[in-house]
Amino acid sequence: MKTIYAYMLIISCSLFLESCKKFVEIDPPTTQLVTVKVFDNNESAIAALTGIYSRMNNDSTLPYTFSLQTGLEADELKNYSTSTSMVQMYKNALNAIEATTPNYWKLGYNYIYQANAVWEGCNTSTQLSPAVKKQLMAEALFIRAYWTFYLTNLFGNVPLVTTTDYTINSKASNASKDQLYNQMIADLVKAEADLNVNYVDGTSVATTTDRIRPNQYAAAALLARVYLYAGNYAAAEQEATKVINYVSLYKIASINNVFLKTSSEAIWQIMMPMPSSIGNTYEGAYFNLGKVPASGLTNNATVSTQLLNAFEPGDLRKINWISSFTSGTQVYYFPYKYKEKGSSTITEYTTPLRLSEQYLIRAEARAQQGTLSGAIGDTDVIRNRAGLTLIKDTNPNINKADLLTVILRERQVELFTEYGHRWLDLKRTGNVDAVMMQVCPLKGGTWSSYKQLWPIPQTELQNDVNLSQNTGYN
């Protein structure tokens, strides 16, 4: 009898412990989705990818802030803001202790993480339809390359991140320029091969007119840029040509249609996630001054004298892409590429990749390879739309060096306040010291060559002992 009681006791105790175990095992929160479930079906897998585009637009109003701050840092814009982050950027006075606001390093690597997560999630999933899976994985590579490109060109030899495994990434060390560019190229080559030829809609398969998801040509366009920066001019020419030659989709638009959502020269755009109080684009909302420039984080900058002076007389871009506000005798010029300030009717999308850049990439690549006539022809396509005289008419025998200078200035007046082109161009062409020595004192700062790279945020160095700071920063 006693043993029976003992057994009963043991059984009831173990039942109790078992029920305790069940008691503390809880269901996942209903407000979140367990990662493995995300890649169980097309819809949520697509949402995991397009969420990245949402953030690339909405995080810190990035299309505006990034263009503004790189513009302030270079010679494109004049600052009126008292905000420390703006003043430091304007005076080329970044330091490692205070990370930039917004923290581009952190944002960039977060997008890369998300892209890697989508790639890995799709890669292991067996439940996605093959077309969707292929498209999503290719877009993920595109995003990874896009942000690796910017991080490299802002911060220099940044770590290369191709996995979500934090145990590896947390020990990452600075990668060489070659490693970084080789990875970008590999990613984009793969993306170009796998992406849909057409622009896809929310299903990731069906075609749509909106160009807000990268297609094959978006990958080619970005690849052209990467090759140009890497100095592989032949390949840059080849990729740009692919895009330029696809005339059924891409044509130079008339001057006031370039930044429309229906623009024929848009290669890749990002839509404003809905709903939004801004409506169209942050550039349109925050660059356009309706008053004197303010001291805060928006509507705080005007076009610099250097940029205004860079335009040739009669340049349609100066007339149409720059506007002004007059207060008394003071005239404030501001970027006016995006014209809509908060209309709820959506007509414009922010445009990271467009055809004109491809012409200028090919022009430069051809000039570098010595094919000056081709280079002149490409440059003239842009000058023609701007209502300017053509080089083939005015200076057909221009030499290579002069032509490269012309192309650089053409990039300055064509691509101003578009995702930092001017700042990156100054650096990659080696003109940065010459230009900034002149400009920086005018902005109230002191130039040193090391300032062309941003400091890696101090906390990163604290948390990753393998990482080295860029020269010149403490």
Place this chain on the structure above:
Amino acid sequence: MVAHPGYQSQCCINKSSNQPILTNQLTTKDMNNIFIERVRLWLKKSAGPTFSPQIIKYCVAMKLFIVVLILSLNVSASVYSQKISLSYKNAPLREVLQSIRKQSGYNFLFNSSMLTIAKPVTVTVNEANIEETLNAIFMDQPFTYKLENKIITIRKKEEPGLFEKVKSFLKSITFSGKVVDEEGAPLPGATVKANGKATLTNSKGEFSLSGVEEGTDVVISFIGYLPVTVKASRTYMNIRLERKAGDLNEVVINKGYYTTTKELNTGNVSTVSAVDLEKNPVSDPLLALEGRVPGLFIQQTSGAPGRSVTVRLRGQNSIANGNDPLYIIDGVPFNSNPLNMTSLSTGAGGNTSPLNDLNLNDIERIEVLKDADATAIYGSRGANGVILITTKKGRSGQSKIDVNIYTGGGKPDRKLDLLNTPEYLAMRQKAFDNDKATPASYDYDVNGTWDKNRYTDWQKVLIGGTAKVTDVQAALSGGNELTQFRLSGGYRSEGTVFAGDQKSTKGNGQVTITHTSENKKFQAVFSGGYIANLYRLPSVDLANNILLPPNAPALYDANGNLNWANGTFVNPLAATLQTYKETTNNLISNLALSYQIIPGLQLKSSFGYNRNELNQLRLIPLTSVNPATLIYYSDPTLGRENDQSNSITSTWIIEPQVSYNKNIWRGKLDVLVGSTFQENAQKGLSQTGIGFSNDALIENLLGASIAVINQTTNSQYRYNALYSRISYNLEDKYILNLTGRRDGSSRFGPGKQFGNFGAIGAAWLFGKENFITQNLPFISFGKLRASIGSTGNDKLPDYQYLSTYSSYSTSYQGTNGLYPTQLTNPYYGWEKVNKIEAGIELGLLKDRINLNVSWYRNRTSNQLVGYSLPTVTGFDKIQANLPAVVQNKGIEIDLTTINFKNKNFSWESSFNIAVPRNKLVSFPNILASSYATKYAIGQSLFVNYLYQYTGINSSTGLYTFQDQNGDGNITFQKDRIPIFAGQDFYGGLNNTFKYKSWQLDVLLSFTKQTGRNFLFSVMPGIMSNQPKGILTANNLQPFSQNYGGAFYPTNSLFNSSDATITDASFIRCKNVSLAWSFPHKWQQIRFIKGGKIYMQCQNLFTITGYKGLDPETLGGGFVTLPPLRMVTAGVQFSL
């Protein structure tokens, strides 16, 4: 086992005997000898020598058996409860006596035949001592009793002769009166005793003792009070009893799942009672604890009403997670984390303190459990200590209404001495001169945009108001012996010192009912409270703006609208036009049921529920929006905004438990086994609407043209445990207490949920040993105690082991995007805290001096941290166990003295001090971790890695720093060294002076610490005001306004150098309370039972050398509203 009367009669004892003489120290052997002697006496007297020695022997043997039983019970009786509760109606005396024996352990010696003349007993006593009980029982019996050494001998009353009877009848009178306490409240159940006659006071405190001789001594006594002797008279007498000082044996300590007395407690528990709590005119009970509990560090983070409070008990155990203690309100765990949704920014002063959802006036006492012995039974939840809050309960007796009303006002007690306009402009000019620069387009203060002749004292304008406070509390309590109740309600309104008119209000209601069944076996205690808080605050802390240039534009334009100066000025008053409202609703209820199955075995279960809700609302009307920012909206109505959130946390808890106590050998064993089932659920929703057609409609989200959901949260936490306590108390001198627990928490991943914890505590009451009582009689109490044990810590966010995606609030291509929530690591487990403590408690000179000294050492290992990662990984942290060990070690001293005491005047002091030392004991491979330049092995966690300032280079005028690694550069990674910034010691000193009806309490709190100095946080010269000190300081580099100039980088290094760590010690007069109690004769007035008029003052003055707004909130370069100096006056009375 009873000393059975049957055996006694068999032993032929039929006559009451003389009392044996008992010595003070009895052993069993002694007792037997005495008994044998006594039996011989009996035999001699009653039966003569006819009894053979065999019979005697036999009788003695029998008796011995009984006596041994009696004695074994006698010895253990000392650990029985000192309180006896009885309720009988016409019961046989024998039954009543048996019950007393069971409860008290006292034994009775009597002749069983006597019981035939015993009268039926009708008696009701509640928690009475043995004498009171016996007096009540034997009052009408034809017996008297004598109590000696735990044996009660009962004898027949001697029949007085006729003459005596007549004589006493002639002299006898009926003496009646009323017994009250110091506050004039009646004391029911007090014993009134004269010449063998005794009675108890009734529920009104009244008594009537008939048949006593006039002028005879009448002694009135009551537990916890000093007895009073008066002469019996024919007039009605009011008798006031005074409380006994520091009666350790009477002070019950709540240790959560069980109670003990202060005397017998093996752990470290500090108690703050309502008497002290009520001296503080504050709303948040935590603020009333500051300076009163050794080792409890309380830091008010803002002077705005209801803002969160930092609480650290014995330092920081965990590097990253959960250093808050566990709060238990009447048995229900209370969430102390602010409910604010992260997507909605808070109003002035930061997050709400959930503890402000309790009502100070309803709290009976707060117990702070510190060491392993006291906290181990709470297991993982108690790793950082436990704060037990017990609400007031009703008392039996006449129904009573207590009312307390006070009103007053508050202002910041300190002000920064800032530059005036000419000084400020001179500083700016000098900065431009030093930079060889001219003012730029955005230098509005000096480029002529703003009037250079203006001057505004921004501190006065923005935080110079008076925060008016009014507090009204009322409670009705009463009940009979079986059922007691207390109903209370209150209202409080508290303003702010900010510009504008914001008022926070608090309403509260509380019910408690205690019921005991007639047979005393079943007890039910219910308490339920509901508190609603409404906070109205500016949407940002206006103190942030006190460094505005003194010549910044006027706040209002000519039309009375906010002045934006063409977009050049961010008007700080915009925040006052933006409604920021928080409402909290807190329901907390608990039902505890207990049933005594058999004597000693008790079944208990507690059921608790708590629901705490926070609604935040921020409205941005168009009038508060800088027009410069409106222009990018196509429609200005988009500038109107409504942000709101709703967040609810609810907790239920069920705790069944069985307890058993039994006398074993010479001691008493207590065993407790219980289990906890707890669930917390948290839900939240935060949304934003914009585009309202006018300011009046803005409160209704329905009017928004665009509405977005910003954040939703939904989490669940489950916790389950099995706990046990075994305690053995040997002769009230040696006590051993074992507690153990197995905990399961849903915050850990599969397979990692359970952990085992336990503790051993022991105490030796050496003050009771002979060698002390005989040789050192001035030691009235002495105890050594020690404990060792471990607890766990699971205070980390929910679901950290789960890899999830969350939904984005906006859509892309018509689909709401998803994003990964966090990096995940499913392998982390319990954080473990090992605690050791030793303490000595001394009472000297009849407890006029009480000294407690504790030494403790807590070591936390397997640290659960949000391990900092480089953001290269995509996120900045991951949940993980760190192999680091953190040690908190310290000494706490608590000294209470009665310095002077006579009839009219008394002076009592209590002093406490805590000397904490925090150390990172080990951290394998720290240099390869992300903590390499955050913490240092062997040093406190309260270090900052800072550059070492070495003065100004006389040629460049720049700050210089020590090049630690000598590489010629000052680098972030190689040249910073750990510098301590934290508390060296802290504590409080309270003095209480009483003169007749007056009482003055003065509480000083003090902290010796270093902290970040505010002085150099913004580079002097930049568009921001500065303290006047910069004009005379000779250790500053030249003023500069250029972020890109030569001065800025060194200024940045300077801000990260040890030069910014200065002494921030302070002595703050935390509380002064002056009260005048109503004279006793007022109690003749029909309604008033007692009361007082008082003045109270919080933060009266601060003595500090700290350069900054406030040494308590510190705040570094960020200026926040300091705690206010609050002065109130009030009245408290009972009806």
